[in-house]
Amino acid sequence: MQPxxxxxxxHGYANHLPQPLALRGDTRRYTYAQLLAEVEQREALLRAEPEGVLALGLDNGPEALLWDLAALLSGRPCLILPPFFSPAQRAHCLEQCQVGLAVVDANFTNALEGAVFQADGTFWRRSGSGHAALPAGTAKVTYTSGTTGQPKGVCLGADALLRVAHELEAASRPTAPAHYLAVLPMAVLLENLGIYAALLAGACVTLLPQRQIGIQGASGVDWQKLLASVVLSGAQSLILVPQLLLGLVTALERGLLSAVQFRFVAVGGARVSQDLLTRAAKVGLPVFEGYGLSECASVVCLNRPGANRPGSVGRPLPHVRVRLADDGEVEVSGSALLGYLGEPPFTGDWWPTGDLGELDVDGYMHLKGRKKHQFITSFGRNVNPEWVEAELTQRGVIAQAFVHGEGLPRNLALLWPLDPQCDAQTLADAVAGANAELPDYARIRTWHRLETPFSAADGLLTTNGRLRREAILARYRGTLLELENEVKP
Incomplete structure (x- = not known):
């Protein structure tokens, strides 16, 4: 599919669905005809500008989507600046992309002023910018914030983006969701494509500022605001990460809202525990777990109505092929990045994901964690800590968990509770509950309660909330050594 x-x-929806809404913001609403008119007006402005990457520094809302679609239709590469990036990371993105044209709101003006941009009516401009060495056909530059170093710019073509959006729409089509609420920032590629999928379906997209719906930074959540937004928007479809799914399931269990309104809830971004999926099923929430990565245009596998196997991440989407290397690494063909910004274009057939997995006899993918994070116990058992950490953190008691067991007879954990006032017995019961679902070699033998949570500010989390494992090992070396002494035979 092309722009x-x-x-x-x-255009078809604008002609045949003139009245139903396409887009709702906090104060503005657009029919499909109005949406298209606004997008094409911005498209004309972009076509009159010199070539180069357009940077968008906009909170979730209609303007962010209108400019994003205008860039896509005009053939101009677009970079959406992640709101959860640090000032240094934003500066890196702007410089590496050689951005000379931007549209931003007040939250991003300091970043542009520091990069010598000047406001000029609709746009912010920077003179003297060169042209980034983008692979031919780049439509979107999305940045991954890996565990170390500067974020990497992933360059993707419009055909790859829209093909995934089309497959997401096809997957949810049997349930016909008519109202979609964007919960994650648009800078998250999965959310960006989820919005495209809703538009392809002719649905109504509700796109509200992050703080208005209760999302604060990379990991803060005001649950009262978020749940109110879900109810008031009439959302029938959402894309969530596991921690947000946990909150929604907990609210349903407590009777704070009904599962009746939901038709298709996709979850991805990290491993989802079997216990959480079971709880979701018990309250009638239609959850469909998926898997993907930015380098493969976000979604590779997805469970869907009529083909849902909880505990798996689903079958590969129709446009991709998946295979396993000899060591179990998942490799993908049919949907790959054009290349990393500043590096040679990718010309291979198979992309090595760095993830470990298994395909069952029916073609469902079961993930086993990240290849590089795997450790080996002193009994020779391979354990991926993310698997164990997911079991620990998705039971409503533990907010953060770090698991370690390299060369040890038993595994150790550093824990931070959701409720700082939580007592030791409650934590112990949560660990025991997770252990009951794990094989003996993956269970936690002993653990330490952290005095403060891991954070990006102290260098122990990435900006999108992932553990910086080497930094945690270095910071808590003494604590882990004490725990090791407790488990040695």
């Missing part, structure tokens, strides 16, 4: 195909679909 002109998307334009034709939007």
């Amino acid at each position: 002109e195909d998307l334009r034709a679909i939007l």
